[in-house]
Amino acid sequence: MAKPIKIGTTAEEQVVVGREHTIDFADEQMPAVLATPWLIWFLEHAARKAVLPSLELGESTVGTFVEIQHLAPTPVGQSVVCQAKVVQVDGPSVSFQLEAHDAHETVARGFHRLRIIRVDRFARRVQAKSRLEKPS
Numbered sequence: 001m002a003k004p005i006k007i008g009t010t011a012e013e014q015v016v017v018g019r020e021h022t023i024d025f026a027d028e029q030m031p032a033v034l035a036t037p038w039l040i041w042f043l044e045h046a047a048r049k050a051v052l053p054s055l056e057l058g059e060s061t062v063g064t065f066v067e068i069q070h071l072a073p074t075p076v077g078q079s080v081v082c083q084a085k086v087v088q089v090d091g092p093s094v095s096f097q098l099e100a101h102d103a104h105e106t107v108a109r110g111f112h113r114l115r116i117i118r119v120d121r122f123a124r125r126v127q128a129k130s131r132l133e134k135p136s
Contacts (some may be wrong), residue, residue, distance in 0.1 A: 016079050032076050046113065093116075
């Protein structure tokens with residue numbers, strides 16, 4: 001890390017929900033709303049934004065834990081703000097309190113953990129795993 005990550009550091013990701021972010025089983029009876037996997041994606045990106053200024057060249061992050069309560073639906077066309085706040089730093093492991101809101105209410109709450117990694121080491125590990133014989 002280029003500089004220490006401070007407890008209380010925050011960042012956010014804002015998105016307007018598009019059709020591409022909706023549940024795939026929406027039909028005329030089931031309204032098109034923000035899908036939970038996309039919500040998690042936006043929350044993780046908010047967390048990543050909080051640590052990016054502290055990373056050195058050649059470092060990145062990977063998610064290692066996610067616990068989300070998706071509390072309310074957000075329809076297509078509405079904006080969602082996803083916020084991440086650093087609550088613990090333990091070496092390369094950074095933990096976040098997460099919240100998401102639309103114009104009406106809290107959409108989600110949860111917890112997330114990122115691990116700061118060296119990209120070159122991570123790439124070597126992935127390459128080694130890719131070379132392993134595939135199970136039959």
